[in-house]
Amino acid sequence: MRPIEVRSTPDCPSPGVRPRLDWIPIDRILVDETYQRPLGEKNWRAIRRIARNFDWTRFEPIMLACRPDGTYALVDGQHRVHAAAAIGESRVPALIVNATPAEQAEAFTWINGNVTAMTVFHVYKAGLAAALPWALEMRSVVAAADCELMTYPMGQRHRRPRQVFSVGLVRKYVDAGRGASIVTRGLSALVAAGSDSADYYNDAALAPWLLQICDWPGLSVENLTGFLGRHDLLKLIRRAATLREDPRYRHDSVRAIVNMLLTRAFFKDFSKARK
Numbered sequence: 001m002r003p004i005e006v007r008s009t010p011d012c013p014s015p016g017v018r019p020r021l022d023w024i025p026i027d028r029i030l031v032d033e034t035y036q037r038p039l040g041e042k043n044w045r046a047i048r049r050i051a052r053n054f055d056w057t058r059f060e061p062i063m064l065a066c067r068p069d070g071t072y073a074l075v076d077g078q079h080r081v082h083a084a085a086a087i088g089e090s091r092v093p094a095l096i097v098n099a100t101p102a103e104q105a106e107a108f109t110w111i112n113g114n115v116t117a118m119t120v121f122h123v124y125k126a127g128l129a130a131a132l133p134w135a136l137e138m139r140s141v142v143a144a145a146d147c148e149l150m151t152y153p154m155g156q157r158h159r160r161p162r163q164v165f166s167v168g169l170v171r172k173y174v175d176a177g178r179g180a181s182i183v184t185r186g187l188s189a190l191v192a193a194g195s196d197s198a199d200y201y202n203d204a205a206l207a208p209w210l211l212q213i214c215d216w217p218g219l220s221v222e223n224l225t226g227f228l229g230r231h232d233l234l235k236l237i238r239r240a241a242t243l244r245e246d247p248r249y250r251h252d253s254v255r256a257i258v259n260m261l262l263t264r265a266f267f268k269d270f271s272k273a274r275k
Contacts, residue, residue, distance in 0.1 A: 017098055023091040028071045035105035050083035061093040065104045075104050076111045120167040125151040138170050141179035145187030159198035166203045186210045189224035205233050208258045212266050236261045
């Protein structure tokens with residue numbers, strides 16, 4: 001644990017009147033549609049997801065502005081308050097400010113346009129700290145291949161072999177229930193083949209490599225290691241970048257061309273085993 005670090009910041013304006021915190025009845029909260037987003041199907045999916053996973057420890061207070069008639073205008077937190085209502089809550093914690101409609105719209109724009117994005121690294125690291133099953137499994141399936149799933153990004157020149165930065169990719173396979181069967185086998189083969197460049201362990205190489213392993217579930221780590229001894233994955237990627245300049249492939253991405261080359265190589269090596 002560490003204390004809050006205080007550093008002076010010059011030329012800061014006055015923050016205005018200090019808001020208050022309170023629990024506000026949901027039926028007194030109104031949505032100003034002149035600046036609030038309408039709720040489409042994508043928004044309702046997000047609301048249902050929040051409701052299904054609702055927990056007060058994950059609920060950030062919404063922001064409201066006082067109205068003359070005793071109701072409140074919703075400035076920020078539309079998804080959260082709808083989710084709270086969906087699970088039967090009648091009140092929500094709120095930060096209540098004094099702001100004109102124009103100031104409310106400006107606050108909405110500022111809050112939603114200046115959010116510090118949560119990266120996949122932040123989410124994974126927090127999941128480990130909370131001992132969430134999906135995060136622990138992500139770490140486990142990578143560690144089983146004698147690799148490390150990193151909790152922070154790093155510049156390319158500082159990366160080392162067996163450091164895996166493809167957190168989103170690993171989670172996709174773990175969420176699908178295929179972490180050990182795909183991720184562990186794929187990484188184990190890279191390690192066994194002596195893949196000693198960090199470039200083997202990033203998205204550009206891992207994404208097409210793991211995709212092929214999905215399509216060939218019967219192949220063992222030994223089969224995959226042998227394949228890597230015959231076909232250099234990084235050379236295939238470089239060849240794909242070269243083919244991308246060919247007019248025949250101008251509509252294809254480099255990754256799509258890598259997938260094509262890998263598919264051809266797998267069929268060449270293993271088509272008899274599939275029969």
